[in-house]
Amino acid sequence: MLAKLQTFSLLGIDAVPVEVEVDVSPAGLPKNVLVGLPEAAVKESTHRVERAMVNSGFVRPQSRVVINLAPADLPKDAASFDLPIALGILAGSGQIESDRLGQYAVVGELALDGTMRPTKGALSMAMTAAKQDGLRGMLVPSPSAGEAAVVEGIDVMAVSSLTQAVSFLTGEIDIEPCPSRLDDLFRELAVYDFDFSDVRGQEMAKRALCVAAAGGP
């Protein structure tokens, strides 16, 4: 069976949409094939995903699993493909059924016990997700959800484990989207914990820095 998921790859500081296709078909021996210009971090993904699945109570398919990351010409170098690959294997092998898979992009690195690790570039990914037609939301590891939620126009769902992501996607549970707290965060965080009054006896230098700041960067 073939499963398709939406995720993102970072190119510099921009996130580019990537489709993860997972095809699970009967075979004599279990085998994983990963195609679509994966770099080292993604190649390691299949090992992490297998353990995370098993340790979350799912079954590793005894079949041939082909994972394709498209577009193929885009280099992919991040552990954030773990979650889409794991969910793709579960859907492709018929262990889960989900109507929500088409509406939510998924990103995140998995620990071997199936919990989620923070993802680099979650903010850029949310910015790209918000511009994509047909996407309602995005599943983001809890530690990275705050930065992603700053973006308007996309529901950011914080998930802390593979199990929780599965429960949400199969409709077993609902998750409230993270609120965009841009204004609050600004008020809370726009403070410096040091001040020029800490510097004594360098009034000439301070005067010059004032002129530098006033004249523009």
Added chain:
Amino acid sequence: MIGPPGSGKTMLAKRMPTILPDLNPGESIETTRIYSTVGRLKPGQPLLATRPFRAPHHTISNAGLVGGGSVPGPGEISLAHNGVLFLDELPEFNRQTLEVLRQPLEDGTVTISRALSSTTFPANFMLIAALNPCPCGYRGDPRRNCHCTPPQIERYMSKISGPLIDRIDIHIEVPSVPFRDLSGGKPGTSSAEMREQVMSARRIQSTRFAGSRTRHNADMTHRQTRQFCRLDDEGRNLLKASMTELGLSARAHDKILRTARTIADQEASDAIEPMHLNEAVNYRMLDRDLWT
């Protein structure tokens, strides 16, 4: 900033963001995005709402400073985007590394080229650099004797000459502080007071440059410099005399005028007065032949 060790150059530089205008949400997201992609956001701090301050060590590689890697990622100058990049012990930096800063200083972005593609990262930062007045650091310092020889000093200072230093608008001396000032009674001028001066000068500039691509005095074109930095006879003579006496270049000439404009703006003075000009001339200390 030129001064001996312990005079407070790093403390001063680190506080520069506190007197710059507040980040707006758009700038904040731009900078946060860069930290996010390299996994540098601190837990519990999903947004960078203050201007960043980066102080890379002089042993940093080219790629570490400007960005690079097999899939190019941003470097220190992009982490300093919308904030301050501080290079302590400037002469210790690899010269080539410093030359790479020229493009970003001009464009506010850095482009990393590969055989098949190129990647551009934002890198709009204010550069602050610090150095000692001589290799041992204590030249002119009453606390300790300096035994550096003139050729040693010349060699040391020559490491920073060239195109990068030409792009630095203001040079100042940061002398060691007598102990009684360090421990003594009244606190120094606060960030809030300094920031008020900065903001009032910036308000004058936004009116001046309304409808122009220029936003600050520092970015004025040669033509704008002539238009907005008119001097009276006294000022013209003063500038001419300083140029000759100190052997200043044509490039320094315009920089002095632009800096004098800012000093006058801070006092809400339409005219550039001789004292504004004098102060601006004093901010070109590295142009002088004091060092050889």
